[in-house]
Amino acid sequence: MGRELTAATPLVRIEELSHSFGRLRVLSKLSLQIDEGELVGVIGPNGAGKSTLLSLISGSLVPTIGSVSLAGEDITRRPAHWRARHGVALSHQVPRPFGGMSVLENVLVSASLAGGRRGRAAADAAMTALERTHLAGRANESAGALRLLDLKRLEVARALAADPRLLLLDEIAGGLTEAELPEIIDLVREVHAAGTTIVWIEHVVHALTAVATRLVCLTYGELIADGTPDEVLANPAVRSVYLGLDPEVETPPDDDAREGLHA
Numbered sequence: 458m459g460r461e462l463t464a465a466t467p468l469v470r471i472e473e474l475s476h477s478f479g480r481l482r483v484l485s486k487l488s489l490q491i492d493e494g495e496l497v498g499v500i501g502p503n504g505a506g507k508s509t510l511l512s513l514i515s516g517s518l519v520p521t522i523g524s525v526s527l528a529g530e531d532i533t534r535r536p537a538h539w540r541a542r543h544g545v546a547l548s549h550q551v552p553r554p555f556g557g558m559s560v561l562e563n564v565l566v567s568a569s570l571a572g573g574r575r576g577r578a579a580a581d582a583a584m585t586a587l588e589r590t591h592l593a594g595r596a597n598e599s600a601g602a603l604r605l606l607d608l609k610r611l612e613v614a615r616a617l618a619a620d621p622r623l624l625l626l627d628e629i630a631g632g633l634t635e636a637e638l639p640e641i642i643d644l645v646r647e648v649h650a651a652g653t654t655i656v657w658i659e660h661v662v663h664a665l666t667a668v669a670t671r672l673v674c675l676t677y678g679e680l681i682a683d684g685t686p687d688e689v690l691a692n693p694a695v696r697s698v699y700l701g702l703d704p705e706v707e708t709p710p711d712d713d714a715r716e717g718l719h720a
Contacts, residue, residue, distance in 0.1 A: 466529045468493040468539060468623060468715035469514060470653055472613070474523035475678075476509055483509045484678040486523070488702045493622075497651045498686070499658045501675035502698070506657045508550070510675070511625045515547040516540040527623075541571040544622030548615075548629060550606035550658075556601030560592055560611060563600045564618045572619035586617040589651075594698065606637045613644060617653075625626060626657040642667050666690075674698075 465568060468492035474487045486505040491497055499507050512518040514525060516537035524533045532540060554563050554669050560642040564583040587593040590610040595603070609629050616624055630641050638661065647666050648653050659665045664671065665686070672689040676706050682692040689695055 459556055467491055468528060469656075470497075470524075470526040471510075471514070472526075472530075474510075474513060474525065474526045474533045475521050476513060476518060477521050482521075483504075484513070484520075485611070486656075487675075487678070487680055487682060489673065489683070491623075491654065492537055493654050496645075496650070496655045496657065496668055496670050497655060498669035498672045499661060499675065500665065500672060500689075500695075505675040506676075506678040507675055507677075511547060511656065511658060515545055515625055515713075517547070518548070519626070533687035541619055541621075542573050544620075545625070546616035546619050546621035546623070546627045547570065548612045550629075550631060551704060552605075552625040553562050554600035554603070554608060554611055556599070557599050558600055558613075560600050560603070561587065561596040563611060564614050567615040571615075582618050583614075583618065586614040588612040589648065605632055606625060606640060608634070609641060610644065619649065621653060624653050626655060627658075628659055630659055630661040633668055638664055662690075 470492040471487060471489045474484055475482065476484045487510070499509050499510065509518065513520050516535060516539070520533065524531055526532060527540070527543065527545065555566065561583055564586050564637065565579055568579040568582040572579070572582055584593065584596070584717060587596055590613050592607065592610050592614055595607065603611060613629065626645070629645070630638055633641060642664055645657065649668065657669065669686055671684065672686045673680060674689055674692070674695045678700045681694045681698065682689045
């Protein structure tokens with residue numbers, strides 16, 4: 458992109474962002490910034506605008522009003538494929554593999570189209586992504602035969618094949634069993650530790666609090682809380698609107714309560 462971040466430049470800056478589907482406004486004048494190296498969890502009830510936010514960052518939607526900047530450059534009108542080539546990757550909530558292709562071929566498509574690589578460079582990027590997501594041993598298997606946990610890993614591998622600076626995760630833990638959750642949490646932790654900035658939408662709140670350095674909460678398309686996980690989960694507005702708890706009770710939810718939080 459030809460720009461370097463300074464200490465004062467966030468990786469992502471969202472300003473007064475609004476988006477509507479017809480008469481339905483799903484985001485309203487949302488402002489938010491994400492610094493390089495953060496792992497930001499996004500919570501909120503269904504219909505809060507969380508997935509729409511990721512779509513506006515990734516470029517699959519264009520905001521009604523407002524702006525999105527990446528490393529100081531306004532990308533509001535840049536298409537999704539341009540953003541993918543410049544470091545923004547999205548892992549979808551529902552895995553969408555090419556079922557008739559192998560695991561490796563699926564990731565090769567991303568390395569080539571989203572990552573802009575060809576030949577050996579694309580193959581190396583694909584294998585590296587499979588190694589990082591612990592799928593290298595299944596590279597030649599059919600993607601359509603994978604169980605849900607490995608399909609989730611494949612979604613992440615496809616995103617990583619483009620070597621993103623910013624990884625957007627949309628409910629990667631959704632549908633997994635409690636026994637499987639530690640594996641996906643560890644994967645997210647590993648990707649973040651390797652230097653990738655992550656924004657993760659999730660209804661399984663205890664998965665987020667295991668790794669997130671920061672939480673933000675949306676409701677009705679508006680930002681109502683932003684801070685450390687403990688600060689946000691103790692916030693009266695979050696407790697009332699999202700957690701369904703009495704805002705007058707000051708004690709934040711304990712670990713057992715957090716583990717039961719699913720929207």
